[in-house]
Amino acid sequence: MSGGLTFQETVLRLKQYWSDRGCIIQEPYDVEVGAGTMAPETFLRVLGPDPYRVAYVQPSRRPADGRYGENPNRLYKHQQLQVILKPSPADVIDLYLGSLTAIGIDLGKHDIKFEEDNWEAPTLGAWGIGWQVMLDGLEISQFTYFQQCGGFDLDLIPAELTYGLERIVAFLQNVDSVYDIVWAPGFLYKDVRLKDEQQFSKYNFELADVDMLWQLFALHEKECQRLTKLAGVVLPAYDQVLKCSHIFNLLDSRGAISVTERVGVIGRVRRLALGVAGAWMAEIGATKNEAVA
Amino acid sequence: MNYLPFLLEIGTEEIPDWMIDSARDELRRGFETLTKDYAISGAITVDATPRRLVLRVPGIVESTPEMTSVTSGPYKSAGAGAAAGFAKKWGTTVDQLGFQPTPKGEQYLFTKRTQGLATSAYLARELPNLILKIQWPKTMVWNGKGTERFIRPIRWLVALLGDAVVPFEIGGVKSGNTTVGHRVLGKPLIPVTIQNFDSQLRANGVILSADERRDKIEAGITARIKPDPDLLHTLVYITEFPTPILGSFDPSYLDLPQEVLVTVMRHHQKYLSVEDGEGKLAPHFIAVMNTSADPDGLVRSGNERVLRARFNDARFFWDQDQKKKLEDRLEDLKKVTFQAKLGSYYEKTQRVVALTKELGGNERAALLCKCDLTTDMVKEFTDLQGIVGGLYARAQGEPEEVAKAIYDHYKPLSMEDEIPSTEAGRIVSLADKWDTLVECFKVGMSPTGSRDPFGLRRAAQGMVRIIVEGRVKFDFPGMSSELSEFMRDRVEYYFRDVRGFAYDEIRACMAARWTDLIDLEARLKRVQEVRRTPDFEPIAASFKRIKNILKQAQFSDSSFHAHLLEPGPELDLYNAMRSTDNLPLESRIGPLRTKVDLFFDKVLVNAPDPDIRRNRLALLQNLLTEFSTIADFSEIVTERQS
Secondary structure, three states: OOOOOOHHHHHHHHHHHHHHOOOEEOOOOOOOOOOHHHOHHHHOOOOOOOOEEEEEEEEEEOHHHOOOOOOOOOOOEEEEEEEEEEOOOOOHHHHHHHHHHHOOOOHHHOOEEEEEOOEEEHHHOEEEEEEEEEEOOEEEEEEEEEEEEOOEEOOOOOEEEEEEHHHHHHHHHOOOOHHHOEEEOOEEHHHHHHHHHHHHHHHHHHHOOHHHHHHHHHHHHHHHHHHHOOOOOHHHHHHHHHHHHHHHHHHHHOOOOOHHHHHHHHHHHHHHHHHHHHHHHHHHHHHHHHHHO | OOEEEEEEEEEEOOOOHHHHHHHHHHHHHHHHHHOOOOOEEOOOEEEEEOOEEEEEEEEEEOEOOOEEEEEEEEEHHHOHHHHHHHHHHOOOOHHHOEEEEEOOEEEEEEEEEEOOOEHHHHHHHHHHHHHHOOOOOOOEEOOOOOOOEEOOOEEEEEEEEOOEEOOOEEOOEEEEOEEOOOOOOOOOOEEOOOOOHHHHHHHOOOOOOHHHHHHHHHHHOOOOEOOOHHHHHHHHHOOOOOEEEEEEOOHHHHHOOHHHHHHHHHHHOOOEEEEOOOOOEEEEEEEEEOOOOOOOOHHHHHHHHHHHHHHHHHHHHHHHHHOOOOHHHOHHHHHOEEEHHHEEHHHHHHHHHHHHHHOOOOHHHHHHOOHHHHOHHHHHOHHHOOHHHHHHHHHOOOOHHHHHHHHHOOOOOOOOOOOOOOHHHHHHHHHHHHHHHHHHHHOOOOOEOOEOOOOHHHHHHHHHHHHHHOOOOOOOOOOOHHHHHHHHHHHHHHHHHHOOOOHHHHHHHHHHOOOOHHHHHHHHHHHHHHHOOOOHHHHHHHHHHHHHHHHHOOOOOOOOOHHHOOOOHHHHHHHHHHHOOOOOHHHHHHHHHHHHHHHHHHOOOOOOOHHHHHHHHHHHHHHHHHHHOOOOHHHOOOOOOO
């Protein structure tokens, strides 16, 4: 490492920065997700008319991206720092640039560009408009103005900032492999996470029991459908969506989903997500009406 | 009249580069329409960077002139009621009306005065609408559901007429006289006047003129680059203050295929490639920064590191991919979707192989052509599909013919692109494209209007070029009528817009038949040639006449009896037809022309005797049929018509 903050110091500074700007600092969501967007702190909180500001690190699992710890830039599980500013303030880009300064990037000595990159997650009925943020030619963040989520047009438009932490820190520490990042003084990224990558790559690609996964998918799907019909259990219902989504990703990395099945399975997850979003909206509406009455 | 300069700046967050040109044109046109009643001196200009659209007018009239219009009303003699009614209609009273003497007596008059409308007030009212109605490919809201839409959030507005602000508001942003500089090089709030606008922006790190940004990039490039106007255009529009820098990479990466290196640099990093004196790729690149300098070399070393990681990825992918041969990837294609409704690439491959076999092509190439879709290299660099397959095939010892055919089979990717360079490549390319067209049309995924999400027009156009320019026999087997219609259009387009044949020549030749494009091209050339001869126009006119006669008679029978032919022009025509039977079209026109003219001059087709009449029609039908093997000459537009 030649200069640059440690991995954990970078995380701490970003959390402090966003805390100072009115964000709730949440801990990672404790169900497997593919991206910070899927945590309920984003997926559900962006719905409805209530302002919200939150920041959290979300370990994001993408089984098919695993490379047994052998590729210097690709991980089965990477860490995203996710920020939601709802509604987005007019100076949101300046705030974002300020956060880069906070982690030691002197903007006067670097090249920052915002290049078009719109975001879409069909399984979540969600899309937004935005950019990838390029620092000296490296994509370091995704910046998205959410437009729709769970199939609903959003009342307030949130800005979602997603920092790819491994990339940013590897860049600032001037190392060519994420595994050589200094996580904490005396500990490298590989000391902390390499086993994780090796073992889960083996499991995800070779060992996960396909029959069991299909059964689990069906069970969680059924549970989600049951819960969505009941009052006051939207959050447990949403956990079931996340389970299904992750199992889908596992099946995919096992190569167990045929072409013809694929569209159908994505559709099943999407229906669950839209159902939960609808239930959440109904619940918000009900709370509002109670407050009025 | 007093003229004032006008300036409008729409300040936004970063607009995608490829949308800026058309938005700029639209803003200018919209403003011209908006101010059509206002005199303007000088040219309206619009400049743009990713963060601003700036419209300027050297002079616009301060207000529209005061207008008066006079309307005549009833005669005094019509009585008080009529006068009161007239006054009421114009919102006034009878005592405010004027008179004019006429031969029929005095007549009431109403004079309407319209105040001149101040330009400032007019613009203040109309500008929000002008700005918000600019068409973008994809718009967004930023102030919440149901609020104004634009390509990206509008963050500031400058609107000045002379020294005064034209006041309006969009989405909570009020127009004013302060602009915003470059994100890093400039200050956030800069008071401006129309006179100092450019210089203030420049002092704050913004070069407003795209031409000037382009010049600055070109002047700053110190190496010999591969010319790339499209990429240069992108770089001009993703920067407000562009500065090129030269970076390098380890020459050992030059072992990787040049195609891979260039794709990584161009598509993923927006770098210009550098060549050595012999036009070979050199281990350097040009990156264009959106800032003024790289004082510590951090930007250069950062970009070099990113590129190194990308190249390492590519090398890693290459090595990984070699562990599984293309052939062994066939099974994996079962999991790669061709189209949701059309199954997998495995199934597509089976069809393409069968068609390639029918066409006498290289089946091995067809079998392997889609296998690179499962490689890490193509998953990462999708633009390289086909190319990677070809390179791998070569590396894995497949015959050169197979490798080259796979490499080329997506070609041509545009009208300018080359067609596949080998016969084997052309046939696989045809089979692949034809399969896509047939299958997509089968499930109703045909292009509509300007929408063509599956690139079917490009595929069809590519086929036409491969067949004609690559001399491949192909007759479009098993076309539905919808697909036939679609292909006809593409063939017409090709011969008209690309090859420059006249529209009526194409129609004439295609009316005879069109699915053998090589034959069609040959006939087109003959018709084009023969059209220049003096006998052509008259005979084409005669054919039109023949066609009309047959049509009116609803006649299509061609059996006739030589013994019923009357001696004279009728028999002469018949004899001329028979004696020129074996001659090419070009030599028949001369002798036949005079006979046909004479026939129409002297012979009554609608003879009273029905047998004779039928026989004459049949003679004409035969003449028409014989010539129609080349073209339907009645489709040719003749002098007399035009």
